[in-house]
Amino acid sequence: MTKTSLSKLLFAIMLVMLLALAACGGDDSESENADSGNNDSTNEESGADEEGLFSIDDFSNIKTNEGEAIDGGSFTYGLVSDTAFEGTLNWNFYSGNPDAEIIQWFDEPLLTWDETYVYTQDGAATYELDGNTVTFTIRDNVNWHDGEPVTAEDFAFAHEVIGHPDYDGIRYGTDFTNIEGMEAYHEGEADSISGIEVIDEKTIAITYKEVTPSLLSGSLWTYPLAKHIFEDIPVAEMSSSDAVRKNPIGFGPFEVDEIVPGESVTFTKNEDYWRGEPNLDEVTVKVVSPTTVVNELESGGVDTVSSFPTDQYPDNADLENVEFLGNVDRAFTYMGFKLGTWDADAGEVVPDPNAKMANKNLRQAMWHAVDNDAVADNFYHGLRWNATTLIPPSHPEFHDESNPGRTYDVDKANELLDEAGYEDVDGDGMRENPEGEELVINFASMSGGDTAEPIANYYIQSWENVGLKVELVDGRLMEFNSFYDRVEADDPDIDIYQGAWGVGIDIDPRSLWGNSVSNYTRWTSEESERLLAEGVSDAAFDLEYRQEVYNEWQELMVEEVPAFPTLYRSVVVPVNNRVVNYGIGDGTGIYLNELGVTQEDPIVAE
Amino acid sequence: MWKFTVRRILIMIPQIILLSVLVFIMAKMMPGDALSGMVDPNVDPERLDEIRENLGWNDPWHIQYADWVGGVFQGDLGQSFRFKMPVTEIIGQRIVNTFWLSVATLVFTYLISIPLGITSGRYNDSLLDQAITSYTYIGFATPLFIFALVMLWVFGFMLGWFPTSGSVAPGLEPGTFEYVMSKIYHLILPAFSMALITTVNTVQYLRSEIIDTKQKDFILTARAKGASESRVYNRHILRNSLLPIAAFFGFEITGLIGGTVFVENIFGYPGMGQLFLESITLRDYSVVTSVVLLFGIASILGALLSDIILSLVDPRIRIK
Numbered sequence: 013m014t015k016t017s018l019s020k021l022l023f024a025i026m027l028v029m030l031l032a033l034a035a036c037g038g039d040d041s042e043s044e045n046a047d048s049g050n051n052d053s054t055n056e057e058s059g060a061d062e063e064g065l066f067s068i069d070d071f072s073n074i075k076t077n078e079g080e081a082i083d084g085g086s087f088t089y090g091l092v093s094d095t096a097f098e099g100t101l102n103w104n105f106y107s108g109n110p111d112a113e114i115i116q117w118f119d120e121p122l123l124t125w126d127e128t129y130v131y132t133q134d135g136a137a138t139y140e141l142d143g144n145t146v147t148f149t150i151r152d153n154v155n156w157h158d159g160e161p162v163t164a165e166d167f168a169f170a171h172e173v174i175g176h177p178d179y180d181g182i183r184y185g186t187d188f189t190n191i192e193g194m195e196a197y198h199e200g201e202a203d204s205i206s207g208i209e210v211i212d213e214k215t216i217a218i219t220y221k222e223v224t225p226s227l228l229s230g231s232l233w234t235y236p237l238a239k240h241i242f243e244d245i246p247v248a249e250m251s252s253s254d255a256v257r258k259n260p261i262g263f264g265p266f267e268v269d270e271i272v273p274g275e276s277v278t279f280t281k282n283e284d285y286w287r288g289e290p291n292l293d294e295v296t297v298k299v300v301s302p303t304t305v306v307n308e309l310e311s312g313g314v315d316t317v318s319s320f321p322t323d324q325y326p327d328n329a330d331l332e333n334v335e336f337l338g339n340v341d342r343a344f345t346y347m348g349f350k351l352g353t354w355d356a357d358a359g360e361v362v363p364d365p366n367a368k369m370a371n372k373n374l375r376q377a378m379w380h381a382v383d384n385d386a387v388a389d390n391f392y393h394g395l396r397w398n399a400t401t402l403i404p405p406s407h408p409e410f411h412d413e414s415n416p417g418r419t420y421d422v423d424k425a426n427e428l429l430d431e432a433g434y435e436d437v438d439g440d441g442m443r444e445n446p447e448g449e450e451l452v453i454n455f456a457s458m459s460g461g462d463t464a465e466p467i468a469n470y471y472i473q474s475w476e477n478v479g480l481k482v483e484l485v486d487g488r489l490m491e492f493n494s495f496y497d498r499v500e501a502d503d504p505d506i507d508i509y510q511g512a513w514g515v516g517i518d519i520d521p522r523s524l525w526g527n528s529v530s531n532y533t534r535w536t537s538e539e540s541e542r543l544l545a546e547g548v549s550d551a552a553f554d555l556e557y558r559q560e561v562y563n564e565w566q567e568l569m570v571e572e573v574p575a576f577p578t579l580y581r582s583v584v585v586p587v588n589n590r591v592v593n594y595g596i597g598d599g600t601g602i603y604l605n606e607l608g609v610t611q612e613d614p615i616v617a618e
Numbered sequence: 619m620w621k622f623t624v625r626r627i628l629i630m631i632p633q634i635i636l637l638s639v640l641v642f643i644m645a646k647m648m649p650g651d652a653l654s655g656m657v658d659p660n661v662d663p664e665r666l667d668e669i670r671e672n673l674g675w676n677d678p679w680h681i682q683y684a685d686w687v688g689g690v691f692q693g694d695l696g697q698s699f700r701f702k703m704p705v706t707e708i709i710g711q712r713i714v715n716t717f718w719l720s721v722a723t724l725v726f727t728y729l730i731s732i733p734l735g736i737t738s739g740r741y742n743d744s745l746l747d748q749a750i751t752s753y754t755y756i757g758f759a760t761p762l763f764i765f766a767l768v769m770l771w772v773f774g775f776m777l778g779w780f781p782t783s784g785s786v787a788p789g790l791e792p793g794t795f796e797y798v799m800s801k802i803y804h805l806i807l808p809a810f811s812m813a814l815i816t817t818v819n820t821v822q823y824l825r826s827e828i829i830d831t832k833q834k835d836f837i838l839t840a841r842a843k844g845a846s847e848s849r850v851y852n853r854h855i856l857r858n859s860l861l862p863i864a865a866f867f868g869f870e871i872t873g874l875i876g877g878t879v880f881v882e883n884i885f886g887y888p889g890m891g892q893l894f895l896e897s898i899t900l901r902d903y904s905v906v907t908s909v910v911l912l913f914g915i916a917s918i919l920g921a922l923l924s925d926i927i928l929s930l931v932d933p934r935i936r937i938k
Binding site for chain 2: 094095098099100105107108180182183184185186187251252256257269270272273274275276277278294296298299301304305307310311313491492493494496497498500528529530546
């Protein structure tokens, strides 16, 4: 009896293992097939894709108004995210982008900025820069939703909370340490911040240690915190308090009505809004999964969305009940070369002259070897395009249009490699390094989306075409977290990585390319440091001078190639035809109180 | 009986401790943390290091584990980094949704499986039985996450009968009649999708159990007594066949946990399953460990429940 059951058990185990093995085997061959399938289709497509391309120049970032707005009405905003929003609904405490998309409806900064990202005098406050001191004057009619005026005290209070040692958010940083006396306060050595002076109920003066052109484009903290509500809450508990999570308050065009945690928020209009009473009666913000965005738009379930997956655009370009707005994204994709390490104790970048990628010719050749236009056309239908310099065209003032970067040129790449002594000595078709040793370049790329793998393979192939052997680190794409973990830690297994970078509204490139822990290439030079410092010097208040400095810096980066940009990006956002007065991007001059709809119900696709 | 139950519960304690250690170590072994990859030009990297230090993320794992366990015994599961609120509170918000989703799924499961199982068992090897059996085989073979997507597409988007995401329509006052109705309305499609798949086990169990019982001697006796066919089935066969199904109930709960992870993500339904997946991708450790621990405890309790029901039903399997 025992014997039979034992053999049966054995049989069952064998069967399970057989199945498991079969499943693993099947998986492998499948993914291989998928790879080659993708490559094939890329080749096929490249012949016939002249027609299917789009260009961001054909888009407007302002919605065309079709008809008159009705009085009142309601509007639904789709927050596209595959996660629930966190619900930290206050500018001073939030960290995730989904929360920001919600806060913008009921609260706003004191200062607004124009399309060149410089603060204007059109916001809830005006400002004046005098020496190192900025004086803010809050308008008299700016009130919190509960009727209390927004005061200079509130603004000072926001600084005191963020600088407080118990503050648990991520906003404390160089923008704050730049304020006189902030560091002493943060360390607990002072009870107040010496650089902040409340002059009267609506006026406040803040003194900064260092005044650069960057200060007036995004480096001021402009969000007050309602002191009459938060003053009794200990700083450490503020971010989890009901005043942030359940009954958030602001002075924006709409007031929070109801919050369903993680799902949706409804707003009603703030009749007392300082720019004037809003057109709409109600606004609903609800989370929409990226996979169902198109269906929601077609059925009128949402009027517009926070972001639209660009890869779904070509199939939906002629969706009839919406208009697509487009704008150049403040972001780009790039390839970075690992050229040194980060010395955490000294807080500086230490370039390594013996790094595998330290040869300038090699890096230049790798840029010449890739055809980014082909990637952009095949995978993004022209909604991303070949990048030229490290300052993207979202900042037209500083992006050097005349600089072509390094164009796709295989001959040039071969020439550069030959010149530097990277030659094929053992006749296997792959180049060896100048010492005649085998050269294998390890490439780190992130997984995500259907195109991540074919794109990575495309780049590897392009480099193979010029005789460079490039392999994916560990032979596969990396998951987001491990990618950043290893790139940040200067993992010696990574020689080159593909990353993406969002550019702040302030153009100052020091945070990514200067002496900073986020400079993942770990490359720096005296020349680069000098240019970057000049870009934020007193002389740089002269726009033309600053442009010249940054043009020179862009050229230097094209010459040195510690990293090369691959693709610039665009954003497209569909808006229901019934919507009027809506725009995306910065400095449109259209405010949410003007937003309106031409009919009660959304227009539905037929 | 009591001895058995107490002993069974005592065995659970080391199981849960081992589970918590494993869960904690594995959570900490995941590459990255909640702040990695935050390459936001508006955020100072030094600030991130400061936060890591303040929250003790740089401490060795056993110290962090001790801190965590210390809190757990006081009912404090820690603070969620991402949500900036106590984990108990965030789980409290979500577990209600999952609870109702599970209840609805169980109701649907039994509503479908019992009539199907009975019909199939009573008229075994008929055409009807074959149809039902084919359905169960297809159900076994269909992955839930594909099936749920198809259901969402057909009934949510194509026919537009059901809402496509969320657990309640925006803007309703909690506690009102509309609010409750909206909650139920949002529940139906995900619960039904899950039930159609999970039900196939029960149908099969019930079917074979009924066929088995049909041939028992006491049924023959009942028939010989002259009991009507419906009485034989309702009083004699069904009662005896349902007992193992009742025992299976505990395992059903365990199965539901796996199901909710898929279904909640597909239907954008904010419950424990969605929270679980989100907190893993975003490395919200305190939430991951707490949710997994709760899932683990639920599974262990489910197994315990099954054992107890089974021992009540069938005294032979009581452990001595």
